[in-house]
Amino acid sequence: MIIDMDECGVCEDCIDVCPNEAIKKKAYSIVINNDLCEDCEECVEVCPVGAIYKE
Ligand code: SF4
Numbered sequence: 001m002i003i004d005m006d007e008c009g010v011c012e013d014c015i016d017v018c019p020n021e022a023i024k025k026k027a028y029s030i031v032i033n034n035d036l037c038e039d040c041e042e043c044v045e046v047c048p049v050g051a052i053y054k055e
């Protein structure tokens, strides 16, 4: 998964929804650990600005 930080407003909704704790907040940005991600795409569904997409 990739996050477009130009679009992301750091609302943290994706962090709350990820079942694998693959998404973390780091300073003022959001980071996905793709080793933990299992491509459920729940973060894609929940993001209000469409900032997360599949590679
Ligand atoms: S696709 Fe699923 S597992 Fe991967 S970062 Fe998004 S919510 Fe987490």
Ligand code: SF4
Binding pocket: 003, 007, 008, 009, 010, 011, 012, 013, 014, 015, 030, 046, 047, 048, 049, 050, 051, 052
């Ligand atoms: S849900 Fe979207 S806007 Fe909110 S922190 Fe995640 S990527 Fe950024």
